[in-house]
Amino acid sequence: xxxxSKPAKIYLALVFFVLYAPIFYLIFYSFNSGGTMSGFEDFxxxxxxxxxxxxxxxxxxLNTVIVALLSALISTAIGVxxxxxxIFLRNRKMRNAVLSLNTVLIVSxxxxxxxxxxxxxxxxxxxxxxxxxxxxxxxxxxxxxxIMVLPKLQEMSSSLIDAATDLGASQRxxxxxxxxxxxxxxxFAGFFLALTYSLDDFAVTFFVTGNGFxxxxxxxxxxxxxxxxxxxxxxSALIFVVTLxxxxxxxxxxxxxxxxAGTGGTRP
Amino acid sequence: xxxxSSRPWYLAPYYIWIVLFVIAPIALVVYFSFLDxxxxxxxxxxxxFFSSTYFRMTLSSFWYAFLITFISVLIAYPTAYxxxxxxxxxxxxxxxxxxxxxxxxxxxxAFIGIFGLYGPANQLIQFFGAGxxxxxxxxxxxxxxxxxxxxxxxxxxxxxxxxxxxxxLIDASRDLGASQWxxxxxVIFPLAINGVKSGVQAVFIPALSxxxxxxxIAGNKVITLGTAIEQQFLVTQNWGMGSTIAVFLxxxxxxxxxxxxxxxxGGALNGKTK
Numbered sequence: 001x002x003x004x005s006k007p008a009k010i011y012l013a014l015v016f017f018v019l020y021a022p023i024f025y026l027i028f029y030s031f032n033s034g035g036t037m038s039g040f041e042d043f044x045x046x047x048x049x050x051x052x053x054x055x056x057x058x059x060x061x062l063n064t065v066i067v068a069l070l071s072a073l074i075s076t077a078i079g080v081x082x083x084x085x086x087i088f089l090r091n092r093k094m095r096n097a098v099l100s101l102n103t104v105l106i107v108s109x110x111x112x113x114x115x116x117x118x119x120x121x122x123x124x125x126x127x128x129x130x131x132x133x134x135x136x137x138x139x140x141x142x143x144x145x146x147i148m149v150l151p152k153l154q155e156m157s158s159s160l161i162d163a164a165t166d167l168g169a170s171q172r173x174x175x176x177x178x179x180x181x182x183x184x185x186x187x188f189a190g191f192f193l194a195l196t197y198s199l200d201d202f203a204v205t206f207f208v209t210g211n212g213f214x215x216x217x218x219x220x221x222x223x224x225x226x227x228x229x230x231x232x233x234x235x236s237a238l239i240f241v242v243t244l245x246x247x248x249x250x251x252x253x254x255x256x257x258x259x260x261a262g263t264g265g266t267r268p
Numbered sequence: 269x270x271x272x273s274s275r276p277w278y279l280a281p282y283y284i285w286i287v288l289f290v291i292a293p294i295a296l297v298v299y300f301s302f303l304d305x306x307x308x309x310x311x312x313x314x315x316x317f318f319s320s321t322y323f324r325m326t327l328s329s330f331w332y333a334f335l336i337t338f339i340s341v342l343i344a345y346p347t348a349y350x351x352x353x354x355x356x357x358x359x360x361x362x363x364x365x366x367x368x369x370x371x372x373x374x375x376x377x378a379f380i381g382i383f384g385l386y387g388p389a390n391q392l393i394q395f396f397g398a399g400x401x402x403x404x405x406x407x408x409x410x411x412x413x414x415x416x417x418x419x420x421x422x423x424x425x426x427x428x429x430x431x432x433x434x435x436x437l438i439d440a441s442r443d444l445g446a447s448q449w450x451x452x453x454x455v456i457f458p459l460a461i462n463g464v465k466s467g468v469q470a471v472f473i474p475a476l477s478x479x480x481x482x483x484x485i486a487g488n489k490v491i492t493l494g495t496a497i498e499q500q501f502l503v504t505q506n507w508g509m510g511s512t513i514a515v516f517l518x519x520x521x522x523x524x525x526x527x528x529x530x531x532x533x534g535g536a537l538n539g540k541t542k
Contacts, residue, residue: 008350012360015347019367019419022378025388029381037381038388082282104290107525109477111494112514115501116293119300119511139289142282175278200371202480207501217373224377224484228384236374243369251362 023240030233037228047234054231057219063130064199064216071137072194078138079145079194080187084179086146087153102143113140114207121208128210136208137198144197145190152186153179185254192250294518300511313512322496326516329492332407333475336414340471341464343415344422348463349456351423352430361427368420376484379413380404383485405487413485414475422467429463430456465528473521493517 004012025037030048034041051057086102089095105113117139121132156179164178180187202217209218216239223232304310316322347364354360367375383389383403390400403409433456441451477494491499493513500510 004350004353008346008353011346012350012354015343015419016363018416019364022375022382022416023367023370025382026374026378036386038384038386038391078281078285081278082285085279085282098286101286101290104294107473107521109473109494109517109521111477111479111497112297112517113293115497115510115514116297117289118501119296119507120288120293123296139285142285142289196369200369202371202373207498217371220371220373220377221480221484224373224380228381232374232377236371236377239374240370243371244366247362247366247369 026233027237027240030230030237032230032233035228035230037230037233047230048238050231051234051238057231057235060214060216060219063213067130067134067137067215068195068198071134071141071198072191075138075141075194076145076187076191079142079190080149080180080183082142083146083149083153083183084175086150102146104143105140106143106147110201110203111207114204117204118207128208129213132208132210133205133213133215136204137201140201140204141194141197144193145187148190148193149183149186152183156182189254192246196246297511297514297518300507301515303508303511305506305508310508313508316509317512317516322513325491325496326493328490329476329496332411332414332490332492333472335411336418336475337468337472339411339415340418340422341467344419344426344467345464347419348423348426348430351427357427357431361424364423364427365420368417372417372480373484375417376413376481379409379416379485383409404485405489407486407490410481410486410490413481414478417481418471418475421470425466425470426460426463429460433459462529469525469528472524476520477517493520 029037029040031043031045032040033044033046082102086095086098089098113136117132117136118128121128121135126132126135160178160182161174164174169177200217201215202221205215206218206221209215214222216235220232220235223229301313302309302311304312317326351357351360351364381387385400385402385404389403393399393401437455437459438451441455446454476492477497478492479494479498482488482490482492482495493516497510497513497517500506500513504510
């Protein structure tokens with residue numbers, strides 16, 4: 001392995017600096033007692049206090065977490081069953097058709113998902129709010145779960161199922177005691193991704209949320225449009241720490257369990 | 269294999285999902301694109317789309333998306349290349365990816381401060397003797413922030429395909445007398461072209477449909493297709509026109525996907541492409 005030349009090192013350092021500077025800039029000014037993001041006056045926790053004293057904001061955080069957990073759980077359940085269904089489709093054409101339909105929502109821009117779901121909910125008569133947001137999040141998370149679970153199913157040898165059948169296992173037993181334990185890493189990866197997609201989503205939620213309901217992203221958007229408030233900085237520092245914890249936790253969990261989905265793709 | 273013939277019950281929710289949330293929404297968008305404000309059938313939206321206003325908007329949206337994608341490749345390629353040569357490359361790659369997990373809005377918000385009239389960017393400019401500039405709400409700030417946001421999505425697929433290249437091929441090329449540049453141009457670049465393609469795919473389409481950054485960073489200076497759709501749906505309430513633009517955005521998306529070929533497995537998916 002060739003050692004990195006000096007210009008290469010400087011270049012990489014620069015890229016890392018530019019990538020992280022804005023994030024640390026935000027966090028740095030969350031401790032500023034002055035009201036702006038320029039000119040640091042004094043160190044203060046007051047903006048963090050403001051976050052924890054704002055009941056409305058806390059309710060929004062709670063909403064966001066509830067939507068994320070529920071949508072991740074439900075989409076994982078539907079996605080896992082869907083992936084198992086796709087694997088057992090014998091007809092090749094049919095399987096490819098289902099797989100293409102599965103990727104539609106992954107590749108579609110958020111605006112289109114949001115706009116089309118808005119039309120859908122209005123036509124069906126669903127009131128915009130918690131229900132429409134939750135259903136949308138479930139809908140756009142399902143294909144990701146399927147994608148994360150499919151490779152695990154593909155690598156599972158069918159003789160495992162044959163053996164279970166020969167030993168007299170019922171269909172239900174095969175599902176719960178052979179297939180699901182085998183694909184568990186894929187299920188966790190799917191669940192985790194669904195969780196982060198939901199937490200991270202702004203555009204789709206922005207379209208399908210009514211007046212009375214907001215998730216954190218939507219709230220931050222309206223706060224940011226109104227101008228700079230250091231409450232957002234404090235909030236983003238908290239979000240950064242939580243995100244970092246989640247990602248690193250997931251990374252090391254994956255490293256330990258030997259699966260490498262989620263960070264770098266498959267290695268040769 | 270279980271179930272050669274009967275369709276098991278547990279597939280029902282997944283198929284219902286496909287019908288309700290994949291097929292129905294697309295069909296509805298197409299249907300609405302033929303409706304005017306009163307809900308009657310019309311082709312006016314399509315005529316409008318080819319009128320000069322929308323045509324110019326589409327062109328400028330493409331131009332910005334092209335610019336953003338191009339600059340992203342320029343910055344991401346050397347990054348990915350040198351990352352594959354580092355010692356703990358997976359860890360470094362993870363560090364590149366982490367910013368992509370931070371909510372887009374927060375990153376955009378950070379730049380409102382950085383590019384502000386009294387922000388660090390202007391302080392730097394003043395340090396070099398120029399007066400404070402209006403950086404926010406210009407197309408420069410839009411392109412800069414967009415590139416900033418998309419860099420990880422470009423680095424990841426390029427890194428993956430560079431990392432897969434068998435080092436023996438590079439050694440062979442050197443042994444046969446190729447210079448470093450020739451090795452790169454004739455061996456490394458062609459072998460890793462798929463990574464660039466999936467990176468382009470992961471950046472170009474979202475760049476066409478961005479609307480958060482245009483609103484927060486570019487003021488109303490830049491209107492992308494995504495901004496136009498959001499405008500029509502949520503501000504003007506003209507769902508017909510909004511749907512028409514959406515139909516074209518879908519068409520462009522399909523064309524771009526056909527041009528950039530099949531998505532590489534595990535490429536852009538591992539990061540987030542939203």
